[in-house]
Amino acid sequence: MKLFFLISFSLLILGCGSYPKKQGFKLDTTSQRTLVNPYFSNNEIDYVYKAKIEVYDRQFGGLLIIKKINGLEHRVAFTTEMGNKLFDFSFSQNDFKVNYIVDDFDKGLLIKILKQDFKTLITESLSNEMFYKNNFQNVHETTLYNKKHFYFFDIGKLVKINRVKGTKEKVSFIFSDISDSIAKQIEIIHYNIQLKITLKSIK
Template identity: 50%
Template sequence: MIRFLIISALSIVFLTSCALKTTEGLRQVDFIKVEVENPYFSNPEIDYVYKAKIEVYNKNFGGILIIKKTGIKTHRVVFTTEFGSKLFDFKFEGDDFTKNFVVEDLDRKFIINILRDDFKLLINEKANVLMAYESDNQSVFKTKSDKRYNFYFLDKETEKLSKIVNTSKTKEKVEIAYTAIEENIADIISIKHNNIKLRIDLEKFKK
């Protein structure tokens, strides 16, 4: 009996420690939507231009980030200084990634891989829904991303995407938050990592 109680207690502790904070307070629901959409960088007629700050392992980079949809599944992501010197230049075409240029201070394999994954998540327009959750004011859709998962948070009233959380089975890894959204353009975007020292802050460039 005592052995059974100890095993039960340990099981509860283990399951609690493995539970994602992302789904705390949410209730699982049936879903009709088979795909969830991210519309913020989907218009090929728009040059998405942001003032950008990137903090990576105590190094800070500031400048202008330009994201342009150049084809059905193709985006170009270019980060420059305010004087126009390139810091990096990436091309995304479906699952293919091309590093056109990276300044020396950022040209480390693990940093490139992180930036690649961050921007791929940022510009990915559609994902297949695995599960759905809801709260009183949010609809949340779980999708698969290689060995990880992405949770898309949509405001129930406006149906606008407000947040994406990238997770392993047990831990939150990356969070993308969108605020001040008008006409499928987010004025402010923040990308925050929970396990490494990397953060990206974007503010829409106003003419």
């Protein structure tokens, strides 16, 4: 019985494989030690997006403003188009603070998810754990908030980030209409909960 269990467990592990293996990534030993996310890195720019947040059966529209305050701090605020705040977060290297939040967003789990999503958007430099090739794209594997993330670069431009658990994608960050280190359109799509954030630059 014990032998049967060990064999079954081994087959399960081998069958599951890994995300890079399932995606057919090819390991590249010319890996860089760090990877850089160029978006939201200029402290002279106020990044302003027309935003839509769809969470379960609710939909919120307005403006998302991301501002790099200094080398280690960002401010992220979501307002109505009339300027009324819906939430206002501060991020530093090792800290997160809710400056303001309305009741609709003041849910523990939702705050945690938004914290992780926006931290992924604004984190500039990460340690590169593995480096792969995927057709014409370079793929970097790293860990953020103890979760595996894969960064996809196409001709030197960051076009997608996938947050992964096991072999499955849990969240995708898709960047398009990229110019001068600014992604003018961004989609954040969650696959295990009903949450989608759509951003379109208005500057």
